[in-house]
Amino acid sequence: DAGVIQSPRHEVTEMGQEVTLRCKPISGHNSLFWYRQTMMRGLELLIYFNNNVPIDDSGMPEDRFSAKMPNASFSTLKIQPSEPRDSAVYFCASRSPPGLGSNEQFFGPGTRLTVL
Amino acid sequence: AQSVSQHNHHVILSEAASLELGCNYSYGGTVNLFWYVQYPGQHLQLLLKYFSGDPLVKGIKGFEAEFIKSKFSFNLRKPSVQWSDTAEYFCAVNLVGTYKYIFGTGTRLKVLA
Numbered sequence: 595d596a597g598v599i600q601s602p603r604h605e606v607t608e609m610g611q612e613v614t615l616r617c618k619p620i621s622g623h624n625s626l627f628w629y630r631q632t633m634m635r636g637l638e639l640l641i642y643f644n645n646n647v648p649i650d651d652s653g654m655p656e657d658r659f660s661a662k663m664p665n666a667s668f669s670t671l672k673i674q675p676s677e678p679r680d681s682a683v684y685f686c687a688s689r690s691p692p693g694l695g696s697n698e699q700f701f702g703p704g705t706r707l708t709v710l
Numbered sequence: 711a712q713s714v715s716q717h718n719h720h721v722i723l724s725e726a727a728s729l730e731l732g733c734n735y736s737y738g739g740t741v742n743l744f745w746y747v748q749y750p751g752q753h754l755q756l757l758l759k760y761f762s763g764d765p766l767v768k769g770i771k772g773f774e775a776e777f778i779k780s781k782f783s784f785n786l787r788k789p790s791v792q793w794s795d796t797a798e799y800f801c802a803v804n805l806v807g808t809y810k811y812i813f814g815t816g817t818r819l820k821v822l823a
Contacts, residue, residue: 625809636815637754637800649809685753697742697761697804699811701754 598702600686606708612674615705618667619688627699628661628671629685637685643669676709683707712737714803716814723791724822731786731817733801740806743784745775748798748816757799760784771795793823 599618607613619626628640641651646663654661658677663669673680683706687699717732735741742761746754758769765777775786784801801814 627811637813639811642809644809687754698744698756698759700756701746703753 598686598688598700600684600702600705602705603703604706604708606710607676608710609677610675611709612672613676613680613707613709615671615684615686615707617669617671617686617702619669619686620690620700621667622690623688623700624666624691625689626663626669627687627689628669629687630682631685631704632682640671640684673707676707678709681707681709712803712805712810712812714801714812714814716799716801716817718817719815720818720820722820722822725793726790727821729786729788729791729795729819731799731801731819733784733786733814735782735784735801735803735812737782737803737805742804742806743775743777744802744804744811745769745773745784745786746800746802746813748800750797754800757786791819791821793821795819796821 598620601616624645626643630638630640640653641661642649643663659673661671683704685704686702689699713736715734744759745757747757748754757773758767758775760767760777768774773788775784777784798816798818800816803812
């Protein structure tokens with residue numbers, strides 16, 4: 595298995611531009627998580643999907659952030675418009691259904707976003 | 711509110727020194743416990759996990775952790791660190807029956823050659 599796949603790995607954009615981050619979870623996993631990692635705040639959960647449905651988006655910082663999961667193998671995190679304070683590493687993680695494997699999350703390689 | 715505390719934010723050790731990183735959580739229910747490692751520029755990888763049974767858990771690369779339920783602790787240990795163990799280490803707690811994973815703020819370990 596290729597693991598969790600994220601793209602792009604690096605993104606540099608200017609303030610005000612739209613940014614779309616992509617994630618492909620591990621096949622068979624039905625839970626997907628988006629995290630943001632910064633030096634100041636550490637690892638923060640942004641949103642959690644279960645069976646493609648957003649369950650908890652309380653970590654999404656503001657309306658500029660949105661996430662979708664149109665099918666079991668693809669999710670996007672969009673920031674529009676982007677701001678310099680959004681600069682961070684964004685991780686996607688997935689997990690198998692309860693009882694069908696371990697309960698650990700598998701993390702993707704992350705997208706390092708820099709907003710100038 | 712549930713939380714995970716990692717008391718050591720930065721640790722510097724010489725090679726062959728012993729390592730112990732503290733992790734305490736606050737939650738009265740049943741938990742699954744994890745330690746993840748993040749090498750420089752890389753993503754989080756699982757080091758070890760505890761679900762049930764023997765509270766002493768052995769993971770990859772010679773790491774182990776002990777779950778002490780009465781102390782709400784899950785400390786990570788390694789008897790002799792190597793330069794290649796330089797990384798950031800995260801303790802995480804999953805509240806059983808929920809999707810919630812709570813991560814600690816991480817401990818940056820630097821091992822001097």
